[in-house]
Amino acid sequence: MAKVVVVRDLVKQYPDRRALDGITFEVEEGEIFGLIGPNGAGKTTTLRILATIIKPTSGHVEICGKDVLREGNEVRRLISYLPEEAGAYSNLSGLEYLRFMASFYYDDDEKIRCAIEDATAISGLGDRLKEKTSNYSKGMRRRLLLARTLMVKPRLAILDEPTSGLDVTHAYHLRRVIKSYSKEHGTTVLISSHNMLEVEYLCDRVALIDQGKIVETGSPEYLKSKYSAANLEDTFMKVVGFAQGA
Amino acid sequence: MPKGLRLLIIKEVKDLLRDPKILIGMILFPALILPLMGAAINISTGSLMEKSSGPLTVYVLDEDRGEIAQRIIGSLRDQGVAVRLVGGPYEEAIREISGGGILVVLPEGLSQRIESGNRGEVLVYYGFKDFSMLESLNAQRMAGLLNGIESQLVRDIISENMPGANPDSVINPLSVNEKSVIKGVAQPISPYVLTNIVRMQGLMGPLVIMIVLILAMQVAATSIAIEKEAKTLETLLTIPVSRLNILFGKLVGSVTIALLATVANVFAFTYYIGAITSQATSSIGNLDLTSVGLIPPPEGYFLLGLTLFGALVSALALALTLGTLSQDVRGAQSIIGVVIVPIFLPTIFLMMGDMQTLPLSIQAVLYAIPFTYPVLASQSLITGNYGPILAGLVYMAFFTLFTLYVAAKVFTTEKVMTGRISFKRRKLQ
Numbered sequence: 290m291a292k293v294v295v296v297r298d299l300v301k302q303y304p305d306r307r308a309l310d311g312i313t314f315e316v317e318e319g320e321i322f323g324l325i326g327p328n329g330a331g332k333t334t335t336l337r338i339l340a341t342i343i344k345p346t347s348g349h350v351e352i353c354g355k356d357v358l359r360e361g362n363e364v365r366r367l368i369s370y371l372p373e374e375a376g377a378y379s380n381l382s383g384l385e386y387l388r389f390m391a392s393f394y395y396d397d398d399e400k401i402r403c404a405i406e407d408a409t410a411i412s413g414l415g416d417r418l419k420e421k422t423s424n425y426s427k428g429m430r431r432r433l434l435l436a437r438t439l440m441v442k443p444r445l446a447i448l449d450e451p452t453s454g455l456d457v458t459h460a461y462h463l464r465r466v467i468k469s470y471s472k473e474h475g476t477t478v479l480i481s482s483h484n485m486l487e488v489e490y491l492c493d494r495v496a497l498i499d500q501g502k503i504v505e506t507g508s509p510e511y512l513k514s515k516y517s518a519a520n521l522e523d524t525f526m527k528v529v530g531f532a533q534g535a
Numbered sequence: 536m537p538k539g540l541r542l543l544i545i546k547e548v549k550d551l552l553r554d555p556k557i558l559i560g561m562i563l564f565p566a567l568i569l570p571l572m573g574a575a576i577n578i579s580t581g582s583l584m585e586k587s588s589g590p591l592t593v594y595v596l597d598e599d600r601g602e603i604a605q606r607i608i609g610s611l612r613d614q615g616v617a618v619r620l621v622g623g624p625y626e627e628a629i630r631e632i633s634g635g636g637i638l639v640v641l642p643e644g645l646s647q648r649i650e651s652g653n654r655g656e657v658l659v660y661y662g663f664k665d666f667s668m669l670e671s672l673n674a675q676r677m678a679g680l681l682n683g684i685e686s687q688l689v690r691d692i693i694s695e696n697m698p699g700a701n702p703d704s705v706i707n708p709l710s711v712n713e714k715s716v717i718k719g720v721a722q723p724i725s726p727y728v729l730t731n732i733v734r735m736q737g738l739m740g741p742l743v744i745m746i747v748l749i750l751a752m753q754v755a756a757t758s759i760a761i762e763k764e765a766k767t768l769e770t771l772l773t774i775p776v777s778r779l780n781i782l783f784g785k786l787v788g789s790v791t792i793a794l795l796a797t798v799a800n801v802f803a804f805t806y807y808i809g810a811i812t813s814q815a816t817s818s819i820g821n822l823d824l825t826s827v828g829l830i831p832p833p834e835g836y837f838l839l840g841l842t843l844f845g846a847l848v849s850a851l852a853l854a855l856t857l858g859t860l861s862q863d864v865r866g867a868q869s870i871i872g873v874v875i876v877p878i879f880l881p882t883i884f885l886m887m888g889d890m891q892t893l894p895l896s897i898q899a900v901l902y903a904i905p906f907t908y909p910v911l912a913s914q915s916l917i918t919g920n921y922g923p924i925l926a927g928l929v930y931m932a933f934f935t936l937f938t939l940y941v942a943a944k945v946f947t948t949e950k951v952m953t954g955r956i957s958f959k960r961r962k963l964q
Contacts (some may be wrong), residue, residue, distance in 0.1 A: 337952075340772075341772070342769060342949065342952055343949035343953065344774060344948075365776075369773075370769075370770065370773040372766065372770060374766045374769075375767070375769065376766035378546070378765070379765060380553035380554055381546075381549065381553075389546050390774065391537060393542065393774045394775065434770075435769075450853060
């Protein structure tokens with residue numbers, strides 16, 4: 290299978306701390322790949338580098354064969370990014386927001402219309418899309434933003450904590466959408482989360498990240514079996530325990 | 536225009552115009568409140584003027600009973616004053632005006648003194664009840680009436696003592712006819728009137744420039760800070776549009792809103808000024824500068840346009856940079872509150888005075904501020920003194936390029952996400 294994401298020896302050094310300390314991983318086409326770890330482990334920093342927002346101190350990142358550092362504009366055509374804390378323009382309606390975003394990806398009005406139709410279906414917001422986004426609840430806004438991320442049919446969808454802070458109903462809807470959309474369109478998804486159960490449900494493979502380092506990679510089933518753990522949460526604690534003891 | 540830039544400008548204008556803070560605070564509020572203030576002042580002044588132009592009642596204590604006293608009383612009646620003669624004693628007459636009013640006392644021997652060539656004294660008492668504008672205006676009316684009566688008395692005395700002479704020629708033997716020479720042509724206008732016109736018309740230019748610059752900076756800094764606060768900036772940076780287009784989208788969107796706000800402000804301000812001065816129409820304001828040869832030449836407007844464009848772009852680039860480095864809208868507005876001081880300074884200094892008359896140190900500071908040059912350019916429309924502006928244009932070009940470079944640097948690097956301006960004091964170890 291073709292590799293959509295290739296990350297080699299990624300380092301990000303801030304003046305006061307080392308956020309990433311030589312991260313290496315690959316994501317294959319059509320795969321849902323999870324970066325899991327505690328707060329401050331380096332998940333968001335990794336995703337922001339892949340999304341061309343910040344630059345690494347050293348290392349190499351490629352998306353669909355394009356160098357993120359040197360070919361940022363081309364990379365932005367291939368990806369769609371959902372930040373952990375994202376908002377929509379509060380003075381625009383949901384539909385206006387979707388049209389505004391879709392217009393950057395398509396020149397053809399028909400394609401823009403199709404993208405908005407897809408987003409309407411993905412969000413499940415129906416007529417509420419005609420309202421200003423300032424009237425939306427947190428869950429509705431997150432559904433709109435996920436729809437915006439997926440409607441442009443990206444080669445790589447980067448989702449940072451997609452269900453963080455949502456109630457069960459909205460979180461359930463979002464997980465189902467991500468899984469079915471990826472299967473249906475063969476979209477590669479790179480997801481970060483500290484919700485181990487969510488990752489276990491969604492991801493084909495995961496990388497466990499702690500203190501800026503990837504400490505283990507594999508499918509949830511493989512990792513659980515390797516560490517004789519009941520779930521990914523136990524696996525993570527065992528792996529981190531080993532890594533810290535090492 | 537690139538598609539991405541066009542989309543960003545449309546979104547920017549739409550989003551900002553729908554923002555109640557911008558729509559109400561910057562456009563609707565000044566457009567409504569200033570005309571309302573003007574109308575309120577107009578109504579209250581109008582009703583005051585109407586009341587003060589009604590019949591004036593004056594109490595007169597005539598202790599003289601002579602020819603001159605009779606003439607004074609007659610003149611007052613001729614002027615439509617309701618004269619009420621009161622008897623003595625003097626203290627009782629004063630009591631008549633304890634609730635407001637005017638008492639004129641014509642002392643004994645007044646006529647005799649004037650007829651024998653001496654000055655005669657007339658006592659006028661103004662009774663105050665509520666210290667209102669009406670009482671003040673009535674006092675001014677009374678003083679004006681007495682001046683008129685005195686002037687008529689002088690004419691009568693001249694006619695009696697110099698038969699055949701024109702009293703006006705005796706009072707003002709010299710007729711001074713002042714003319715102002717503008718660009719080598721003598722124009723029939725007094726220098727005081729001319730300088731007042733130029734000064735008044737010259738006030739508007741700097742004022743409008745100041746309003747445009749300040750509003751544009753506030754809009755720009757707020758618009759980027761709103762993106763940060765609403766967490767939309769991070770997404771915007773990952774869509775397929777160049778960072779420079781995002782920067783220019785913000786610049787053009789902010790200028791559009793600032794121009795709309797300026798039109799609203801200038802319209803409202805003009806209406807306000809018109810309303811409050813309509814009761815006291817002055818011949819000074821009605822004179823057209825073009826009729827006396829003060830037509831601003833096209834090159835003057837061109838220079839004004841260039842300096843204004845440079846000032847606007849550099850001010851916006853500065854505001855966007857500071858807005859980007861602020862944590863939220865409040866932080867951006869606080870920083871802009873400080874940065875607009877250099878915009879106020881040249882306007883305030885140059886609105887009321889000339890650059891040449893200022894101390895050298897202040898001149899140096901003003902010339903160092905790039906926002907001085909549009910104000911100078913607006914004044915040079917009338918004076919034609921383009922020298923400092925041409926030199927300033929080179930300086931402004933460098934400043935504008937520098938601010939744009941800094942803004943582009945902030946926008947095209949990760950500083951747009953990670954940069955921070957912090958006023959927190961570092962702790963001592």
